[in-house]
Amino acid sequence: MDFKKLVEDRHEYAKAWKKRTGGKVIGWFEPYFPEEIAYAAGALPVRVLARHEPDYISDKWIYASCYPVRDITNLFLSGRYDYIDGIVNVEGCQWMYNAFEVAANNNEKLFNFYLFLPDYTDAPTSKHATRSEFQVYLDRMEELTGKKVTEADLDHAIEVYNTNRMLLRRVNELRRMERTPVLGSEMMNLVLADQVMDKAEMNKLLADFLAEAEERAPDKDRIRLMLIGSETFDTGLEELVEALGGNIVIDELDNGTSYYWNNVFPMKDRLMALALRYLGRPHCALKDNNWRRRPQHIFELSEDFNIDGALVAKQVYCHPHGSDSYAVWKILRERNIPYHYFERGVKLPADETSARLEAFMNMLKPGLNHLSGWHKAFGE
Numbered sequence: 001m002d003f004k005k006l007v008e009d010r011h012e013y014a015k016a017w018k019k020r021t022g023g024k025v026i027g028w029f030e031p032y033f034p035e036e037i038a039y040a041a042g043a044l045p046v047r048v049l050a051r052h053e054p055d056y057i058s059d060k061w062i063y064a065s066c067y068p069v070r071d072i073t074n075l076f077l078s079g080r081y082d083y084i085d086g087i088v089n090v091e092g093c094q095w096m097y098n099a100f101e102v103a104a105n106n107n108e109k110l111f112n113f114y115l116f117l118p119d120y121t122d123a124p125t126s127k128h129a130t131r132s133e134f135q136v137y138l139d140r141m142e143e144l145t146g147k148k149v150t151e152a153d154l155d156h157a158i159e160v161y162n163t164n165r166m167l168l169r170r171v172n173e174l175r176r177m178e179r180t181p182v183l184g185s186e187m188m189n190l191v192l193a194d195q196v197m198d199k200a201e202m203n204k205l206l207a208d209f210l211a212e213a214e215e216r217a218p219d220k221d222r223i224r225l226m227l228i229g230s231e232t233f234d235t236g237l238e239e240l241v242e243a244l245g246g247n248i249v250i251d252e253l254d255n256g257t258s259y260y261w262n263n264v265f266p267m268k269d270r271l272m273a274l275a276l277r278y279l280g281r282p283h284c285a286l287k288d289n290n291w292r293r294r295p296q297h298i299f300e301l302s303e304d305f306n307i308d309g310a311l312v313a314k315q316v317y318c319h320p321h322g323s324d325s326y327a328v329w330k331i332l333r334e335r336n337i338p339y340h341y342f343e344r345g346v347k348l349p350a351d352e353t354s355a356r357l358e359a360f361m362n363m364l365k366p367g368l369n370h371l372s373g374w375h376k377a378f379g380e
């Protein structure tokens with residue numbers, strides 16, 4: 001299965017889905033969006049993915065913002081998303097909110113909904129506020145689709161999404177293997193495709209992929225890296241790493257492992273179950289406030305997946321990650337995990353990035369990481 005092609009053809013896929021089912025397509029902007037609610041209402045939730053195209057538009061609306069925000073603005077205003085029926089933004093990155101607002105303000109026919117989700121996800125009242133917001137969103141979806149959402153609809157959506165996350169976790173487990181046969185670029189394409197497809201359909205593809213991947217022979221020895229930082233929408237970086245003999249065996253990205261890390265635990269109050277799931281997902285940089293979970297989560301992933309080093313890649317102008325990087329650097333330093341930090345822009349400058357990655361990777365030796373004592377070997 002060519003997941004990269006699925007990502008490239010995502011507009012055609014959604015248009016065909018719409019024609020086939022007569023359902024509504026809902027574009028979502030932020031990782032805390034409760035897709036199950038849209039799915040239960042018979043809609044197709046698709047993540048709005050950035051893709052760089054010649055851009056003569058976004059400067060007029062959004063100046064000095066990260067490339068995902070500018071590219072998404074350009075895609076909406078140049079008509080790439082004209083088939084979409086509605087957009088939803090969940091309280092999160094204010095720069096992404098700008099892209100949402102510009103898209104909504106330039107198309108009055110577009111259904112739009114701003115969903116508040118507390119930045120203090122662990123506060124005692126957060127779950128009640130979130131549940132209440134989910135209820136308002138559910139009511140709006142019922143108005144939009146004309147479908148009364150029953151408890152059975154919510155149960156079905158939760159089941160499909162839980163299965164999806166479980167399958168993604170199972171693929172991800174293969175990345176723990178010493179010479180994992182799953183490349184980082186393949187995994188990222190798979191997760192990106194997952195975010196723009198009907199999950200029931202994707203689950204069948206994932207089950208087939210898993211059966212095939214489990215039978216693969218181990219890959220050659222590669223330097224095992226972890227990717228941390230701002231979200232990405234392509235696999236340029238993963239492919240560069242692979243060309244240099246490395247492999248990104250785990251990531252901590254909003255559109256990577258954080259997307260599928262935790263499941264919904266069934267409860268009688270379905271909306272509360274969903275609220276707890278979204279509040280309990282790995283914190284994004286912006287919502288890691290009161291009780292810091294993100295650095296510890298990153299450290300646990302680094303140990304579980306036995307990495308040799310980490311790449312911390314921030315989008316230029318990404319303020320949430322810019323202001324959280326200190327905590328990431330701190331835990332990596334404290335735990336003797338070598339890392340390379342850099343900023344990425346509209347397009348990844350291949351030669352420059354490749355030279356930097358090569359220099360970093362040359363300092364690492366596969367299998368000789370902080371667990372097995374590289375710091376001792378190098379006299380640290």
Ligand code: SF4
Nearest residue numbers: 066093096230315318
């Ligand atoms: S989190 Fe960073 S990269 Fe993502 S939309 Fe916000 S500013 Fe841009």
